[in-house]
Amino acid sequence: MKNIKIIKNRSDIGAGTRGADMGIDAIEIAAINSKNDYFNRFDFEDVKTENEAIYNEIAAATEYKNPYAKRIDSILRQCTRLSEHVATNIKDDNFPIVISGDHSSALGTISGIKAADAQKRVGVIWIDAHADIHSPYTSPSGNIHGMPLAAALANDNLDCQVNEISEETAQLWNKMKQIGVPDIKVQAEDVVYFGVRDTEEPEDKQIDKLGIKNYKVAEVRYRGLEICVNEALSKLSNCDVIYISFDVDAMDCDMVSYGTGTPVPKGFEPEEIIVMIRQIMASKKVACVEFVEVNPLLDFKGNKMAETAFRILEEMTDAIQKLY
């Protein structure tokens, strides 16, 4: 049985709104308030953050130079650090559960999975309201939490270029693609989306061009969750390992909570996420999972988003303990 390792990555500098760095603590408080000793049961590691980049004048000057990839120098360091934590734990035969702030971290996690064994083909199941496949060349906001998949695929989508980026941004962005291993981490055919429903035009074109399958909420309900997850797993059957990236905004904000940076209605129910993740876990191919974008500062239902995330985390951990 693998030893579970919780990796706490309290970083929110890839988001446009502050507070996702507190998501981990909100999840821990959800556990404490339900008298659950979850966070005492497992080993954990804290990843050093760069969150001071928000206040630091030098970093602010860099932000001015990189408007289409805000705080990219700090995010590059943060993702590199997270990548090292993930790679070390996988090499030690641990099962890393990464709890991050904003979703830019996923690039670090994927890079770490690839760095642990570059020969292994990595499949990605991306459960999210957003496609996160912008590059600095296409992003309307310049927030890097919308870009991790583009960096992992090493695909800038230049056909849809909107922004003229600086030389500095271009160089740092290329370094983002080199974290962990110098090559691309994931092939487009090995990526599957669940629940993506809030995209911009350059992303739509890129998803079409790369042929990435998106299991929309309506399709999943119409065809059946089990059938869709089975189909996704068979699409990834040539992958040696699978990474699950769970952005809590995949869930329906009206039904669950607005405690996340970019809430979107008409998403999944928590129960659907639990069934989905349990079925993916049953493939016994999952090497790492990540939870992101819980922002308790935006939650007007108390701590509901973190409580929901914790419930999913517990179910998922139970599946890991039984199967890995």
Ligand SMILES: [Mn+2]
């Ligand atoms: Mn996301």
